[in-house]
Amino acid sequence: MSKSLSYSSITKKIVLSLAGLFLISFLVVHLLINMLILFDDNRELFNAAAHFMATNPLIQVFQYVLFFGFILHIVLGLIIQIQNWLARPVRYNRKGYSELSYFSKFMIHTGAIIFIFLIIHFANFFVIAKFGHIDPITYDSGNTYEDLGLLIIKLFEDGIYVIFYVISILLLGFHLDHGFQSAFQSLGINHSRYTPFIKTFGTLFSAVITLGFISIPLVIYFF
Amino acid sequence: MDLTLKIWRQPSTDEKGKFVDYQVQDISADASFLEMLDVLNEQLVVNDEDPVAFDHDCREGICGACSLYINGRPHGPDKGITTCQMHMRRFKDGETIVIEPWRAKPFPVIKDLMVDRTAFDEIIRAGGYISVGTGGMPDANAIPIPKRDADIAMDAASCIGCGACVAACKNASAMLFVAAKVSQFAMLPQGKVEARERVQNMVSKMDELGFGNCSNTYACEAECPKEISVSHIARMNREFFSSKLISEKEK
Ligand code: FES
Numbered sequence: 001m002s003k004s005l006s007y008s009s010i011t012k013k014i015v016l017s018l019a020g021l022f023l024i025s026f027l028v029v030h031l032l033i034n035m036l037i038l039f040d041d042n043r044e045l046f047n048a049a050a051h052f053m054a055t056n057p058l059i060q061v062f063q064y065v066l067f068f069g070f071i072l073h074i075v076l077g078l079i080i081q082i083q084n085w086l087a088r089p090v091r092y093n094r095k096g097y098s099e100l101s102y103f104s105k106f107m108i109h110t111g112a113i114i115f116i117f118l119i120i121h122f123a124n125f126f127v128i129a130k131f132g133h134i135d136p137i138t139y140d141s142g143n144t145y146e147d148l149g150l151l152i153i154k155l156f157e158d159g160i161y162v163i164f165y166v167i168s169i170l171l172l173g174f175h176l177d178h179g180f181q182s183a184f185q186s187l188g189i190n191h192s193r194y195t196p197f198i199k200t201f202g203t204l205f206s207a208v209i210t211l212g213f214i215s216i217p218l219v220i221y222f223f
Numbered sequence: 224m225d226l227t228l229k230i231w232r233q234p235s236t237d238e239k240g241k242f243v244d245y246q247v248q249d250i251s252a253d254a255s256f257l258e259m260l261d262v263l264n265e266q267l268v269v270n271d272e273d274p275v276a277f278d279h280d281c282r283e284g285i286c287g288a289c290s291l292y293i294n295g296r297p298h299g300p301d302k303g304i305t306t307c308q309m310h311m312r313r314f315k316d317g318e319t320i321v322i323e324p325w326r327a328k329p330f331p332v333i334k335d336l337m338v339d340r341t342a343f344d345e346i347i348r349a350g351g352y353i354s355v356g357t358g359g360m361p362d363a364n365a366i367p368i369p370k371r372d373a374d375i376a377m378d379a380a381s382c383i384g385c386g387a388c389v390a391a392c393k394n395a396s397a398m399l400f401v402a403a404k405v406s407q408f409a410m411l412p413q414g415k416v417e418a419r420e421r422v423q424n425m426v427s428k429m430d431e432l433g434f435g436n437c438s439n440t441y442a443c444e445a446e447c448p449k450e451i452s453v454s455h456i457a458r459m460n461r462e463f464f465s466s467k468l469i470s471e472k473e474k
Contacts, residue, residue, distance in 0.1 A: 008423075008426050008427055008430055008463070009396075009398075009426065009429070009430050009434075009436040009437070010426055010459075010460055010463045010464070011463075011467070012436065013436060013437060013460075014460070014464060080436045083394075083435060083436055084393070084394035084395075084396075084435040084436055084438070086328065086433070086435075087327060087328050087329075087394055087395035087396070087433055087434055087435030088326050088327055088328065088394070088395040088435070089328055090326050091326065092292060092295065092323055092326055093229075093231075093242065093321055093323055094292075094294055094295035094321045094323065095295055096295050096296065096391055096393065096442060104393075104438050104439065104440040105393060105440070107438065178439075181439070182438070182439040185439045185453070185456065185457050185460070186437070186439065186460060187460065187464075188457045188458070188460035188461030188464055189457065190453070190454045190456075190457030190458075191454075192454070195454075
């Protein structure tokens, strides 16, 4: 802890940004695999993809990189936030309203909720898939996979869980909206021509990711 | 115009402060904000009360001494000007104006609305200079500098070090100030010589003094009286990154 406090503010922001961008790339893969569950009724595509992710040795190694990325992003985010709070011990009576990037004010709050979501998400899927038992299913093609898709469908039939999931993902979207463009600025990428593009792209990208993830429980719950 | 002023009063750094309400009458709409405070202070002196302490010097927007957080904004509601350049016509008759000092751990309150900004001087001392031997006047055209670079350096150099960026930032971060000071040299050949140590020393001094980290909210750019661009912050990040990674290690 004390070592990470001694890193300069810019180093921390650069590492935070790189970890964040890495986690974003993971989100894209995750979303693409999740989407498969909507494509066929017997979940064969999705279960095959999940089986691949669970057994491919390269992906297994990558899993640790991913864990590391999460921990780095969370721990650095916390340290930075605590330092930020300490930098202004006496607050203003009138709150400033000049922030231009609205969600930037709530990165720690959206981050905290995403973290809680992550733990529950982990307990629901990852732990069961890894250490619990999932009934296998054999398809006409002759392939047998663990039926992870069924687990998801069952969870998404619970209205409360769907609401929690949707809210968490929405907050994730807000987190991404600021985080995406912010990462580029922290990495020193700011250009009169490309920065507006990065901002617009980041917002659209966040919207697509959010809507993508949200659409799955909604489709399962309502159809 | 008649106004109610809600002003932070604090006798000294170590004593507790509080807001005190004051009334001022018949203020001209053409008076500057500081002239309005002068009127208040004269009133206080006549009544044998302690006048409100606030920083000011040039009163024409070039020194960066004035530093008031007015109704939730450093240097008040207008864009691109300092407190001393703001006029009372910006406010409505009968309005209540809340006036606070800059709030940041490295800027302790000296008295009332006056804060100690020595922290900025310390950052400058850490690297905000170039070392050149004295001697005869060099030829102005001896070192050609592209117009574009000279313009960017000049924009960065327009920073008056008032601290509005720190005051505006939700994290009390000094990144815009330090970035402006790094950038003005980074763009010029004279500054390149010490570029590597400069950025590292200034950034580590800034961290050591307890300023917050940059969240890229850009409140600093929005409130800067000289409208310094956050693109300088990105430049400083690049300078810092390359000074750490790309340059060879000494010794
Ligand atoms: S008093 Fe000099 S800038 Fe305002």
